[in-house]
Amino acid sequence: MPESLATKPLESQVDVLIVGAGPTGLLTALALTRAGVSTRVVDITIVYCPGQADGIHPHTLEVLQSYGIADRVFKEGTPGYAFVSWNPSSDGGIMRTALTPFIPIPTARYPFSVAFAQPRLEGCLRDGMKECGAEVEQGVTPIILEISDDKAILQSPTAYPVKAVGLSEVVDSAAASQVIGTESEVVRAKFVVGADGAHSWVRQALGIDMIGESTNSVWGVVDFVPETDFPDIRTFSTINSPHGSTVFVPREDGLVRVYVQLAEVDVDETGRLDKSKFTPDDIIKVAQKLFHPYKLVPKVIDWWTLYVVGQRVASSYSVKNRVLIAGDACHTHSPKGGQGMNAGLGDAHNLAWKLAYVLRQWAPVSFLDTYDAERRKFAEELTDFDKYCVKMFATKVKADDDETEGVTRGELATAYATRAGFLSGIGVQYQPSTIINISNPSLASNLVIGERLPPGVVLRVASFCPLELHDVLPSDTKFKILILPGDINDPKQKAKLDAIAARLDQPEGFLKRFTPPDAPEDAVFDIITISTQMIPPRLLSHWEKAYIDAESFCGRVGGKLYAAYGVSNDGAIIVCRPDGYIGMIAALDGVDAVGAYFSGFLCARPDA
Structure with missing residues (x-):
């Protein structure tokens, strides 16, 4: 204690x-x-x-x-792999109109x-x-x-x-x-x-x-164990009914969470509301109306609250x-x-x-x-995204040929697909700065400098065991220097790789220049080489850090990293920050450019 x-x-x-x-x-x-x-x-x-x-x-x-x-x-x-959309039906109720992947992003490690x-x-x-x-x-x-x-x-x-x-x-x-x-x-x-x-x-x-704004839009949220005949009770759902919209989230231990917008709620001049005037039953009653014709009865209410929508x-x-x-x-x-x-x-x-x-x-x-x-x-960007979400949930869903005010099902689906990168966090991109150098994007044409490094499978040379690349890039405060040398059977590529190895040992190279005198060689930089062939000894800081981009014997995975990253046989150096974001990409013979990148924000050792 x-x-x-x-x-x-x-x-x-x-x-x-x-x-x-x-x-x-x-x-x-x-x-x-x-x-x-x-x-x-x-x-x-x-x-x-x-x-x-x-x-x-x-x-x-x-x-x-x-x-x-x-x-x-x-x-x-409780994982959610699917996203279900329910919209108004012709009889005044609701019907399922779409079943899609929850995260429609190919580079998601966890979709x-x-x-x-x-x-x-x-x-x-x-x-x-x-x-x-x-x-x-x-x-x-x-x-x-x-x-x-x-x-x-x-x-x-x-x-x-x-x-x-x-x-x-x-x-x-x-x-x-x-x-x-x-x-x-x-x-x-x-x-x-x-x-x-x-x-x-x-x-x-x-x-x-x-800085920002608040609204008079008040939403209620309640966690409860339901008794219901709604078929998607255990699937993340949005329901756009003739009476309004709701978000429905399955939770642990048989619980579900429902969000509903409440009408005619007074908010004082400070943007606060008096919660004592409400009960969870007020939220449930609105949800029951939105779920019609399906039954929705709370067996156990675990938690509830109200909130005023605001973005600051x-x-x-x-x-x-x-x-x-x-x-x-x-x-x-x-x-x-x-x-x-x-x-x-x-x-x-x-x-x-x-x-x-x-x-x-x-x-x-x-x-x-x-x-x-x-x-x-x-x-x-998040508050802008949130304003859009609030607006979409509060907008009436209409048929494609309906000329009245509202949003069509197709527009809703498109909006979700185009914003899935931000929703998932995968598409978050940091702008150019001292630690984001956007030069040379063509060297890894499928990567976005400033975004997180996508996952991929590599094989450990020592055992040919397939590993997820993310798992060899832990959050340990080290910069990961990924060297992808391309085809080192090509004498030109082999010469470039040997030059990198030699430069690492020189005082003016970034490894010596920015590693503190009494610190281990890998204190600041973790050198990870991913080749299509065997790797020069100097680039093997440890046998566990030698990887190849090849297909595994069992499971038939791997062998696609170069293609997934858009790296040609000319190779590339990818600098991955300690938080997993791509800081820069350099040519295989651009190790001095990597040093220049680090000189923009790291302190050189006193004797450098």
């Missing part, structure tokens, strides 16, 4: 203080503790009170797999989403933290944050410019502001991450504005690159696309490795500018 504050020193230091122990804060903590970063996680709730997010989308599944914690999700969760309750995911993340000796301090919160104005201190990676005042155990979360006293702890941190939800205290303490993004994700916010603290939207928890985990995955690089003095503090640039741009 975490040490009681009664026995803690009244002043302490930590590399990273994380405020908020939801999925975003916990994944940030897990990644940092595994990276050897001194981390504390505090949460204001006295008793662990999990949230109610549920869906985990394909790219988030890839992220969790990269941390080695997806197996429990697959074992305990499905998984319903896996937030408490269970948080349990996985907390268990992972415990393995690293870290736990959440429940019922603990800061009251004041102070950031130094000294520019030299702010730029020093060894300084502690943030002071969290009043870090104390609270008796009443609602009265947390009363805990400051002579026994309050003061924590001096190098960085603070605010992952404390939509009503983030950290964000408000820093004076960061939320924080004006900044950091203050002086020393206090940063993530998750719902910096973007809010409706749950229509199931993006909330997925977006927050994406924030954590993007931020953690960058913090580790700055703390290790491998990159300057200004490197954290890329977190704001990449994730705030994503959040702006």
Whole structure:
């Protein structure tokens, strides 16, 4: 158990203080503790009170797999492979009009989403933290944050410019502001991450504005065990009935989740509504009308809530690159696309490795500018996506030849297909920057620089065992340098590959220049060669990292990676960032271009 504050020193230091122990804060903590970063996680709730997010989308599944914690999700969760559309029938009821793949994207490693309750995911993340000796301090919160104005201190990676005042155990979360006293702890941190939800205290303490809008559109959501004759009760469904629209999600343990729009609901000037005036039966009654002529009776109601649709993004994700916010603290939207928890985990995955690089003095503090640039741009695109979803769900579905206002079934299907990349997370693309170099896209014509590296099967040379490439690219803070040399039976290709091997040993090569003097050779860069033939010894950092693109003996898989990536026999070098995104692509004889890429943001060793 975490040490009681009664026995803690009244002043302490930590590399990273994380405020908020939801999925975003916990994944940030897990990644940092595994990276050897001194981390504390505090949460204001006295008793662990999990949230109610549920869906985990394909790219988030890839992220969790990269941390080695997806197996429990697959074992305990409810996968959704299919998407069913129901629309108005001629008799005033509803009929099934389409059955499609849930994720119609060929490059999806996991072509499905998984319903896996937030408490269970948080349990996985907390268990992972415990393995690293870290736990959440429940019922603990800061009251004041102070950031130094000294520019030299702010730029020093060894300084502690943030002071969290009043870090104390609270008796009443609602009265947390009363805990400051002579026994309050003061924590001096190098960085603070605010992952404390939509009503983030950290964000408000820093004076960061939320930019966007709210509406008077009120939706209800209820989890229950149903008694029903609806044939798609265990399939993700959207229902567009003559009376309105609903989203229907199968969950674990026989539960289903239903979203419905409520009519004639008063919202006050602050954008809030009085939940006490409603019951879950109000939501069920609307759902029953939408499901007509099918029966829908709740046997057990597990949870319910109401929410006002609004889309907002924080004006900044950091203050002086020393206090940063993530998750719902910096973007809010409706749950229509199931993006909330997925977006927050994406924030954590993007931020953690960058913090580790700055703390290790491998990159300057200004490197954290890329977190704001990449994730705030994503959040702006997310709110636009959410507005579109809300509009589509609120629009009447009409026949193709109907000239009245509304949307046709074909338009709905097209809208879903064209936005599946964003919905799944697979199509998220970061824009050109110091860590996204979009030169040379033709060298791997089927890859998109700035998107996540697609999966593929390779064979380990030592055993000819087929492996998923993603599984040899874990989230371990290392850049993965994928060398695809093409046909090394060609003397020109063999010469280029030998030149790479020689360059790696030279002081001016990126491997020597950016690897710290006392660190292992693979501390920063993992060199992975994927050939169609055997590989030169210098490019074999370990026999387990030698792979070929060939078909396996058993299972008949593999042998398609070059073709899938669009890499010709001329070969290519693919730089995969620690978060799995493609940072750049270089020609096989462009190893110096790779060095130039890293010189744009990494700190060279002192003797380089």
